[in-house]
Amino acid sequence: MDFTQILIPLLTGASIWALAAKRHKLGFALGLCAQPFWLYSTWTAGLWGIFALSLWCTANYIRGLYNHRGHRGTA
Incomplete structure (x- = not known):
């Protein structure tokens, strides 16, 4: 198992955990x-559907950070 396959579930799992705990900025940043x-990982494996979904997720993590840029606290 390489470094990439360790970081994907750690960072993604932590992101989902933080978002569910209403720690939006942290969740979007980790994601x-x-x-x-x-x-x-998806590019090198030729998984084009998941690669496209990853691009979509990237755009939405950026959007989430942008939308919560000035917020303090949990929301």
């Missing part, structure tokens, strides 16, 4: 940190 590993 965005996971995306290069998702993109690399």
Whole structure:
């Protein structure tokens, strides 16, 4: 198992956990940190559908960070 396959579930799982706990900025940031590993892994494996979904997730993690850029607290 390589480094990428360790970071994908750690970062993605932490992102989902933080978002469910209403720690939006942290959740979006962790999810965005996971995306290069998702993109690399799916590109090299030729998994084009998951690669396209990873691009969509990347755009939405950026959107989430942008939308919550000035918020403090849990919301």
